[in-house]
Amino acid sequence: MTQLLKISLPDGSVREMEPGSSPADVAAAIGPGLAKAALAARVDGEVRDLNRPFDGDAELALITARDEADALELVRHDYAHLLAEAVQALFPGTQITFGPATDDGFYYDVMAPASRAPFSSEDLPAIEAKMRELIKADKPLRREVWSRADLIAKWEADGEAFKAEWAKELPEGEELTVYWSGDDWLDMCRGPHLASTGKLDPDAFKLTRIAGAYWRGDQSNPQLTRIYGTGWLNKKQLKQHLHNLEEAAKRDHRKLGREMDLFHLQEEAHGSVFWHPKGYMIWRELEAYMRRKMDATGYREIKTPQLMDVRQWEQSGHWGKYAENMFAVPDMVPQVDEDGDGPAKPTVEKDADWMAIKPMNCPAHVIVFKQGITSYRDLPIRLGEMGCCHRNEPHGALHGLMRVRQFTQDDAHIFCTEEQVVEEVRAFCELANSVYKDFGFTYHVKLALRPEKRFGSEADWDKAEQELRDAVAEAGMANEEFGWEELPGEGAFYAPKLEWHLTDAIGRTWQVGTIQGDRVLPDRLDATYVGEDGGRHRPVMLHRAIFGSYERFIGILIEHFAGRLPVWLAPVQAVVAPIVSDIDGYASEVEAKLKAAGIRVESDLRNEKINYKVREHSLAKVPHLFVVGKREAEEGTVAIRTLGEKEQRVMPLDEAVAMLKQAATPPDLADQTA
RNA sequence: GCCGCUUUAGCUCAGGUGGUAGAGCACAUCAUUCGUAAUGAUGGGGUCAGAGGUUCGAGUCCUCUAAGCGGCACCA
Numbered sequence: 001m002t003q004l005l006k007i008s009l010p011d012g013s014v015r016e017m018e019p020g021s022s023p024a025d026v027a028a029a030i031g032p033g034l035a036k037a038a039l040a041a042r043v044d045g046e047v048r049d050l051n052r053p054f055d056g057d058a059e060l061a062l063i064t065a066r067d068e069a070d071a072l073e074l075v076r077h078d079y080a081h082l083l084a085e086a087v088q089a090l091f092p093g094t095q096i097t098f099g100p101a102t103d104d105g106f107y108y109d110v111m112a113p114a115s116r117a118p119f120s121s122e123d124l125p126a127i128e129a130k131m132r133e134l135i136k137a138d139k140p141l142r143r144e145v146w147s148r149a150d151l152i153a154k155w156e157a158d159g160e161a162f163k164a165e166w167a168k169e170l171p172e173g174e175e176l177t178v179y180w181s182g183d184d185w186l187d188m189c190r191g192p193h194l195a196s197t198g199k200l201d202p203d204a205f206k207l208t209r210i211a212g213a214y215w216r217g218d219q220s221n222p223q224l225t226r227i228y229g230t231g232w233l234n235k236k237q238l239k240q241h242l243h244n245l246e247e248a249a250k251r252d253h254r255k256l257g258r259e260m261d262l263f264h265l266q267e268e269a270h271g272s273v274f275w276h277p278k279g280y281m282i283w284r285e286l287e288a289y290m291r292r293k294m295d296a297t298g299y300r301e302i303k304t305p306q307l308m309d310v311r312q313w314e315q316s317g318h319w320g321k322y323a324e325n326m327f328a329v330p331d332m333v334p335q336v337d338e339d340g341d342g343p344a345k346p347t348v349e350k351d352a353d354w355m356a357i358k359p360m361n362c363p364a365h366v367i368v369f370k371q372g373i374t375s376y377r378d379l380p381i382r383l384g385e386m387g388c389c390h391r392n393e394p395h396g397a398l399h400g401l402m403r404v405r406q407f408t409q410d411d412a413h414i415f416c417t418e419e420q421v422v423e424e425v426r427a428f429c430e431l432a433n434s435v436y437k438d439f440g441f442t443y444h445v446k447l448a449l450r451p452e453k454r455f456g457s458e459a460d461w462d463k464a465e466q467e468l469r470d471a472v473a474e475a476g477m478a479n480e481e482f483g484w485e486e487l488p489g490e491g492a493f494y495a496p497k498l499e500w501h502l503t504d505a506i507g508r509t510w511q512v513g514t515i516q517g518d519r520v521l522p523d524r525l526d527a528t529y530v531g532e533d534g535g536r537h538r539p540v541m542l543h544r545a546i547f548g549s550y551e552r553f554i555g556i557l558i559e560h561f562a563g564r565l566p567v568w569l570a571p572v573q574a575v576v577a578p579i580v581s582d583i584d585g586y587a588s589e590v591e592a593k594l595k596a597a598g599i600r601v602e603s604d605l606r607n608e609k610i611n612y613k614v615r616e617h618s619l620a621k622v623p624h625l626f627v628v629g630k631r632e633a634e635e636g637t638v639a640i641r642t643l644g645e646k647e648q649r650v651m652p653l654d655e656a657v658a659m660l661k662q663a664a665t666p667p668d669l670a671d672q673t674a
Numbered sequence: 675g676c677c678g679c680u681u682u683a684g685c686u687c688a689g690g691u692g693g694u695a696g697a698g699c700a701c702a703u704c705a706u707u708c709g710u711a712a713u714g715a716u717g718g719g720g721u722c723a724g725a726g727g728u729u730c731g732a733g734u735c736c737u738c739u740a741a742g743c744g745g746c747a748c749c750a
């Protein structure tokens with residue numbers, strides 16, 4: 001006697017099914033349309049294959065293309081397997097390793113056979129074609145449970161060293177699954193998969209690039225070839241995605257930086273930025289803004305040396321831990337050897353003293369703190385610096401303004417007592433919030449917890465982590481709205497850190513702000529204050545930044561606004577463009593009035609047609625274009641063409657000046673002028 | 675640092691199989707004074723990333739170096 005399975009569906013109904021039946025059977029029982037549309041099934045919350053039999057009574061939700069997140073994950077995973085199968089079909093002897101789904105597609109790491117060169121982008125079209133062939137063949141994907149020993153034997157027999165290595169590390173006795181594609185190819189995989197390769201849309205994927213990647217992400221392991229693809233449910237989605245990529249490329253800060261004449265980079269100073277007048281104007285506005293913010297919240301600004309004796313860096317611990325990322329210079333006048341035939345080179349004397357360029361400002365700030373005697377009554381002391389630092393980053397890491405070797409932080413260190421930590425961190429959360437809101441960013445707050453390699457006792461870490469948690473809770477940000485999340489193992493070796501991740505206009509995230517509670521450096525550099533009891537105590541040192549670095553933050557702003565910066569940040573806020581040269585006099589008058597009102601304005605008196613001027617300044621992303629012709633000159637008005645708006649507005653000059661003055665007011669000053 | 679690709683005028687790019695560089699934009703000069711996204715003509719401009727090699731001859735082939743791009747690793 002068999003007992004029927006009770007399968008509950010999302011609409012609340014319950015279906016009775018024969019034992020051994022699967023979600024596919026339920027779908028078929030409901031209707032042929034659903035049976036065709038179903039891609040996989042959510043059984044008691046777990047995504048499973050459509051034709052994997054039920055284990056018992058279950059709650060079932062069938063997944064179709066309408067359940068986009070689940071469906072995308074499924075098809076991308078399938079594309080990854082298909083990719084691996086295609087590569088092996090085309091290039092026998094290729095070893096396969098891993099191939100997960102990604103945010104927009106999938107990849108698979110493979111090792112080309114020794115007999116041929118590593119794969120290159122030239123191989124991609126052939127692989128794509130093979131994948132389409134496999135989709136067309138509509139090979140059934142079949143799940144099978146294997147023993148670990150069988151799996152290892154299979155991989156070793158096939159010469160799949162990486163797979164075998166992985167299988168050997170899987171726990172003994174665990175149920176391991178493989179998926180057959182047809183009956184001639186298989187990969188070990190937890191699944192789930194679609195019922196057959198034919199469920200994939202042959203026109204909804206594209207192999208995009210080839211890259212190197214270390215086996216298991218470890219630099220000391222062999223390097224594999226990673227083949228990336230983007231994969232979607234249908235052709236339309238793929239097309240949309242490719243379009244989005246093009247749009248993102250258009251707002252690339254490196255491209256816009258050149259087009260808008262903001263900055264440049266060149267070989268002789270790679271990783272350091274040459275700021276041009278327009279780009280540096282953005283910087284100056286940001287710096288002035290940040291100074292106002294910090295002045296208003298109890299920070300005092302200092303300036304500390306760029307070069308310090310290496311002995312100082314030894315004491316702070318950086319020379320031991322961080323030397324490979326530091327630039328060092330001999331403390332001497334270089335003697336250039338001009339006698340030899342070869343190129344003249346400075347010579348360094350053997351006993352030269354070495355100095356290092358600061359990779360961070362913290363030690364110098366402790367040194368300032370240590371001057372004189374500090375009473376607990378003086379705490380907290382907040383020392384800020386627009387600190388220019390140099391770090392010798394791995395060359396492959398450099399990227400436009402986003403990762404550079406010379407950068408300036410909006411840095412500050414808060415020296416406070418144990419009791420003051422939570423309040424100081426809370427106040428920082430508020431300050432950071434007000435800054436990000438002023439730029440129109442939304443953000444997530446994350447807490448990076450103790451890493452494996454770390455200084456200090458467990459008790460200290462417990463305490464330090466809890467302080468940050470408490471402070472964020474008090475600021476009302478430890479919740480979903482602020483994307484609150486804890487990241488185990490991601491903290492610095494000396495302290496846990498709070499991180500602010502901005503989300504830009506096209507959904508990318510950027511880590512910028514941070515605050516860290518440090519008890520190690522004050523100890524190493526012997527910073528103390530005199531407490532209420534007359535004894536010496538260690539202050540806690542909070543490292544914090546909001547922009548992170550000016551370079552990076554400007555890069556993010558450029559991409560976020562696609563170059564169309566808010567008026568207060570725009571390097572040129574308005575251009576006055578006369579239509580005919582008879583009006584040059586009036587144009588200069590308009591320019592003078594705007595200048596007097598503090599507006600960054602230029603007039604374009606070139607002998608060019610107005611169409612040409614409009615086009616040029618629009619492309620240059622000037623927020624306001626003041627067009628003046630005979631009519632305006634007679635009436636004392638201006639025709640304002642605002643970037644991004646279709647209609648122009650004609651208004652009296654005085655009114656226009658007032659309007660622009662208000663538009664150009666930085667957000668932190670807006671309330672006072674309103 | 676690792677893998678792959680790239681490097682030609684200020685910018686974007688063209689230059690089958692080696693025979694001594696080309697376009698558009700930009701720039702300069704001249705003409706044009708033209709009301710909302712490119713007026714026309716003329717002209718100047720390049721040690722083809724750098725070094726070495728093969729060759730009668732190298733932008734083109736080879737080696738090395740550097741930087742850039744896409745990833746990986748790194749981001750204390």
